[in-house]
Amino acid sequence: MASRLEGKVALVTGGTSGIGAGTVRRLAAEGAKVVFTGSKAEIGEALAAQVGGLFVSHRVEDAEAWPALIDKVMEAYGRLDIAFANAGTEQGDASIEDVSIEAWSRLVGINQTGVMLTVQHAIRAMARNEGATGSIIINSSMNAARPLGNYVTYSTTKAAVVALAKSAAVYCGQKKYRIRVNAILPGVVETDLIRNIMESMPDPAAVRAIYEGMAPLNRMARVEEVAGLVAYLASDEAAFVSGAEITIDGATTAGMMGV
Amino acid sequence: MGKLEGRVALVTGGLRGIGLAIATRFVAEGAQVLIADLDAAGSEAVGETVAALGERAAYISANVTDEASWQGIADHMRDTYGAAHILVNNAGIDLTGPVETLSLEAWRRIMAVNVDGVFLGTRALVPLMAQSGAGVAGGASIINISSIMGLVGYSEVSAYNASKGAVRLFTKGIAIEFATKRMPIRANSLHPGFVKTPLLNAGFQRWVDKGFAQKPEDLVAAMEAATPIRRLAEPSELAGPALFLASADASYVTGAELVVDGGWTAQ
Numbered sequence A: 001m002a003s004r005l006e007g008k009v010a011l012v013t014g015g016t017s018g019i020g021a022g023t024v025r026r027l028a029a030e031g032a033k034v035v036f037t038g039s040k041a042e043i044g045e046a047l048a049a050q051v052g053g054l055f056v057s058h059r060v061e062d063a064e065a066w067p068a069l070i071d072k073v074m075e076a077y078g079r080l081d082i083a084f085a086n087a088g089t090e091q092g093d094a095s096i097e098d099v100s101i102e103a104w105s106r107l108v109g110i111n112q113t114g115v116m117l118t119v120q121h122a123i124r125a126m127a128r129n130e131g132a133t134g135s136i137i138i139n140s141s142m143n144a145a146r147p148l149g150n151y152v153t154y155s156t157t158k159a160a161v162v163a164l165a166k167s168a169a170v171y172c173g174q175k176k177y178r179i180r181v182n183a184i185l186p187g188v189v190e191t192d193l194i195r196n197i198m199e200s201m202p203d204p205a206a207v208r209a210i211y212e213g214m215a216p217l218n219r220m221a222r223v224e225e226v227a228g229l230v231a232y233l234a235s236d237e238a239a240f241v242s243g244a245e246i247t248i249d250g251a252t253t254a255g256m257m258g259v
Numbered sequence B: 001m002g003k004l005e006g007r008v009a010l011v012t013g014g015l016r017g018i019g020l021a022i023a024t025r026f027v028a029e030g031a032q033v034l035i036a037d038l039d040a041a042g043s044e045a046v047g048e049t050v051a052a053l054g055e056r057a058a059y060i061s062a063n064v065t066d067e068a069s070w071q072g073i074a075d076h077m078r079d080t081y082g083a084a085h086i087l088v089n090n091a092g093i094d095l096t097g098p099v100e101t102l103s104l105e106a107w108r109r110i111m112a113v114n115v116d117g118v119f120l121g122t123r124a125l126v127p128l129m130a131q132s133g134a135g136v137a138g139g140a141s142i143i144n145i146s147s148i149m150g151l152v153g154y155s156e157v158s159a160y161n162a163s164k165g166a167v168r169l170f171t172k173g174i175a176i177e178f179a180t181k182r183m184p185i186r187a188n189s190l191h192p193g194f195v196k197t198p199l200l201n202a203g204f205q206r207w208v209d210k211g212f213a214q215k216p217e218d219l220v221a222a223m224e225a226a227t228p229i230r231r232l233a234e235p236s237e238l239a240g241p242a243l244f245l246a247s248a249d250a251s252y253v254t255g256a257e258l259v260v261d262g263g264w265t266a267q
Helices: A018-029 A041-051 A063-077 A101-126 A152-174 A192-199 A204-213 A223-234 B017-028 B044-053 B067-080 B104-133 B158-180 B198-209 B216-226 B236-246
Strands: A009-012 A033-038 A054-057 A082-085 A133-139 A178-186 A245-248 B008-012 B032-037 B057-061 B086-089 B140-145 B185-192 B257-260
Touching: A009 A018, A009 A063, A018 A033, A018 A041, A018 A082, A018 A223, A033 A041, A033 A063, A041 A054, A054 A063, A063 A101, A082 A101, A082 A223, A101 A133, A101 A152, A101 A178, A133 A152, A133 A223, A152 A178, A152 A245, A178 A223, A192 A204, A223 A245, A223 B236, A245 B257, B008 B017, B008 B067, B008 B104, B017 B032, B017 B044, B017 B086, B017 B236, B032 B044, B032 B067, B044 B057, B057 B067, B067 B104, B086 B104, B086 B236, B104 B140, B104 B158, B104 B185, B140 B158, B140 B236, B158 B185, B185 B236, B198 B216, B236 B257
Parallel strands: A009 A033, A009 A082, A033 A054, A082 A133, A133 A178, A178 A245, B008 B032, B008 B086, B032 B057, B086 B140, B140 B185, B185 B257
Antiparallel strands: none
């Protein structure tokens, strides 16, 4: 694996499973020191041992605990170069007619406020790097562009963080920080979460076919494929890419398949 | 090991600017690169470029608006390499001015180069790319160079806007077509912002000639100020994004737009 990220320090929120865990592995494989968060300590510690990184038990929406998290990054590795604002959930979400205020507030807290806190604290840390350099990647969703009827909070928060990425990118430019901020919009990714959903259904094969059929490429994305995009955006290859939203959905949102 | 080891790429408009930067990077990553441009095969620029890039680079004189040129390129790639994995439709021209002053001839010319060229190149190479793509991780990759001007409108840039917008949606159409037909070819558009290229310099000089500014440097300063990253891109900064789209890392990326504009369209 090419060492594009040698000497860089990365923070990944929600790094114990799915896209987050895949990205922890990929960033480490490219030479980065990786700190990642989550709530599943046992899984986190095991992954940290595997990749030589650091797991910190932390909920992304916990504003008071953010300074301590950044302190741990600094104590361990002395700087921050890459932040992947990945933690997010759709649990408990519903349609606009049915969603409870509790579910709405909880999801806004994790998916939107959590991302804001990640970007805010990452920028503050990166501004202290020589030349104020850094790369921040926000994990949005193709549902930012094509919202789901039965997931109103998820869709809304994923659209909001695209605007947040652009606002932060423009702000960093105004401040003459060399910190880039971009959003990625994945399609359906074959994570453990999706596998569990499929297996919980009466006919898993039929559900799998529905998920796969959503993309003209007729398959779900692999976690590693999304991690590859994050690694690219984290690297100096993407030095002029900022304020962008990058779709990785096997052409799902490019248009209609026709007959 | 390079990310493009064993792959064959064609880069149109590859003698200068973004095309040259992409060709240079692809060679460095292990690809065999065929550069197509308008120069005669014996020109000074061709000699210097091929000498600088070494034995994994070659040149073919071609006009992207010309069907026979494309047949020649397709035949050459099949006969010489037996493969085509990456097509970078980069050749392009610009046209600026108040819409009521644009001649139909100039309009047709920019559409011919920027739109017909992308269509003809895709049509000519898809059969070979469909064969070659099955043999490489992530499949074959078509990278169409659109522009930020293919995303948003700009005063006195209407013809260029129209041509680059066409490239954007043409790319999505073929991406869906290939994917639904299980053809191992991905297609994406790349949208550069303001890049330090000969095309940009020529455009700035025209604006100076029209009295919009005292000197080109003033226009550069204005463009830098309007870009959140506060500078123009180097051509080499478009090569990394193109490499990503060409490589196995982008195996699930198709029908997408990769914007490389230092935040210009984020505003």
